[in-house]
Amino acid sequence: MTHFDLIVVGAGILGTSHALQAARLGKKVLVLEKDNFPTSATVRNFGQVVPSGLSGRWHRYGQRSVQLYKEIQAEFDISVRANGSVYVASDEQEWQLAHEAEELFRDKAYPTQLLSAEETLARHPYLKPSYVKGSLFFPDDVSVEPDRLVHRLIQYIQQKYGVTYLPNTAVLDCQPTAEGVEVVTARREKYYGQHVVVCNGSEFRLLFPDLFASSGLVVSKLQMLQTSPLPNVTLAGNILTGLTIRRYESFEECPSFARITTPHQYEELKKWGIHLLFKQAMDGSIIIGDSHEYATADRTDELGFDVKEHINELILREAERIVEFPVIKIARAWAGYYAQHPDEILEREVAPGLHIITGIGGKGMTSSLGYAEEKVKEWF
Known part of the structure; x- marks a missing residue:
């Protein structure tokens, strides 16, 4: 037929x-x-x-x-x-956004929970104490x-x-x-x-x-990396960080979002659209990234097929500031492309x-x- x-x-x-x-x-x-x-x-x-x-x-x-x-x-x-997601705040601005987002999501009836620095580290001991100000946990997110x-x-x-x-x-x-x-x-x-x-x-x-x-389509090029399996590391769900709090649209609804400033250590990362995410695959490896470069859809070829080593170095340097496990054990790196629209x-x-x-x-x-x-x- x-x-x-x-x-x-x-x-x-x-x-x-x-x-x-x-x-x-x-x-x-x-x-x-x-x-x-x-x-x-x-x-x-x-x-x-x-x-x-x-x-x-x-x-x-x-x-x-x-x-x-x-x-x-x-x-x-x-x-x-069904392991949920945690957004880890690293400074006062991100922590303020986390508090405001918790209130917004409560109004949306989407479960969330603010965790202190101590509670965050108890649940996620692979995070560096020097990075963690607190976090916002969403139990209904999945991987x-x-x-x-x-x-x-x-x-x-x-x-x-x-x-x-x-x-x-x-x-x-x-x-x-x-x-x-x-x-x-x-x-x-x-x-x-x-x-x-x-x-x-x-x-x-x-x-x-x-x-x-x-x-009016725009294509975004993203770079991601994946470690070798890390048998002694167990990530409890999706791990999103302060750079993600500064980027994701749900936090743009927060009253103080328009007033946040960019710390000096984030300037080069922001240039390449980098925000740090960690997700553990079923084989124990960990996906780390990502970055964002843009071109109009009729000029996509200008984004190239290469993976820029400088961007990967920036991603891994920031990752080392956040987590205790060895992010240098990279097994593969790749670029992904997706179309988006204004x-x-x-x-x-x-x-x-x-x-x-x-x-x-x-x-x-x-x-x-x-x-x-x-x-x-x-x-x-």
């Missing part, structure tokens, strides 16, 4: 989330992925699912996503671990394995809902017809969908070049039933399931 209720172009977390939500409504779904498996932003991140870092509707989508992740994990292992989650989720929607998944299937054209939207692949196969949603990052320039040129996400209806949804930025792993649930219910 070549007719579907929903065809998804792109099997990253955003596309797979739309497929899942349509399948949960009993719709017939096809997912087309140009590569052997998803290889872009979805698998090149920390695997931190943190509604605590988001504000507005994205926080709400993140809360719903966490609920769905946990429900799926209860019946099918997609690598979800996932970025190189495993989407693959397991694709298996889940195939097995539970009968979703058709075709990897190594590049899409050449999407056009509205009397039968819905016609999708043509590189093998000249044709599929028809009542709705087609294109969720393939900045790659939609190949399908809709004029729209792409005027889209309007929070790029949503375009090219024709009736033909949608482009991309540019979700760093919110994808946390909020895609909740966001897609709302969009799919609109369509059907």
